[in-house]
Amino acid sequence: xxxxxxxxxxxxxxxxxxxxxxxxxxxxxxxxxxxxxxxxxxxxxxxxxxxxxxxxxxxxxxxxxxxxxxxxxxxxxxxxxxxxxxxxxxxxxxxxxxxxxxxxxxxxxx
Amino acid sequence: xxxxxxxxxxxxxxxxxxxxxxxxxxxxxxxxxxxxxxxxxxxxxxxxxxxxxxxxxxxxxxxxxxxxxxxxxxxxxxxxxxxxxxxxxxxxxxxxxxxxxxxxxxxxxxxxxx
Numbered sequence: 001x002x003x004x005x006x007x008x009x010x011x012x013x014x015x016x017x018x019x020x021x022x023x024x025x026x027x028x029x030x031x032x033x034x035x036x037x038x039x040x041x042x043x044x045x046x047x048x049x050x051x052x053x054x055x056x057x058x059x060x061x062x063x064x065x066x067x068x069x070x071x072x073x074x075x076x077x078x079x080x081x082x083x084x085x086x087x088x089x090x091x092x093x094x095x096x097x098x099x100x101x102x103x104x105x106x107x108x109x110x
Numbered sequence: 111x112x113x114x115x116x117x118x119x120x121x122x123x124x125x126x127x128x129x130x131x132x133x134x135x136x137x138x139x140x141x142x143x144x145x146x147x148x149x150x151x152x153x154x155x156x157x158x159x160x161x162x163x164x165x166x167x168x169x170x171x172x173x174x175x176x177x178x179x180x181x182x183x184x185x186x187x188x189x190x191x192x193x194x195x196x197x198x199x200x201x202x203x204x205x206x207x208x209x210x211x212x213x214x215x216x217x218x219x220x221x222x223x224x
Contacts, residue, residue, distance in 0.1 A: 031210065032211075032212075034212050043200055043215040043218050044153070044200070044215050045215070046212045046213075046214075049210070087152075091210065091212075095160065095166075096160065096206060098202075098204075098213055100152050101152065102152035103152060
């Protein structure tokens with residue numbers, strides 16, 4: 001079983017739409033959680049960390065459910081510039097290992 | 111404010127040639143990582159280092175060697191390049207000073223093996 005699983009999409013949504021991505025992780029010992037954004041042929045960039053109580057950064061909201069081992073990212077009022085691949089990442093402090101999902105592709109359509 | 115710098119950015123090699131990819135970070139991070147990314151496969155860990163002078167194997171280490179002689183540098187070597195090593199290689203670093211810190215990535219090296 002993969003450490004991190006994501007729906008690969010693609011998600012094609014109109015500008016202004018709300019879109020949600022989900023991610024599950026297999027190891028209950030995972031301790032930190034992140035969403036990264038990756039543009040085509042570029043490096044992954046940190047979008048936001050995910051905290052147990054949930055957190056929001058502008059149009060982006062991240063949620064964590066430790067009991068279900070589930071992470072989500074909600075994007076409101078989608079912009080063309082949100083088009084990218086979104087990577088779910090989990091971290092275990094032992095050895096400071098990071099585990100990446102294969103990413104969910106989003107295209108925002110004018 | 112360089113962060114993580116990778117050199118070279120692009121390279122084309124012939125099968126059997128050797129080369130070294132350099133990763134340098136200026137954030138005083140303890141941990142450094144080398145990944146490869148192939149279409150549909152996501153990021154796969156090749157080797158990593160938890161500090162100067164230490165290295166460890168990741169998920170796909172075969173055909174690669176690494177060295178961490180200085181804290182700020184992490185080198186990835188291909189001794190005898192094979193077409194299967196055509197990929198985009200990313201270096202990353204992270205801090206050990208506070209738990210739960212994210213990784214910071216370099217902008218990648220695009221390597222083609224003919």
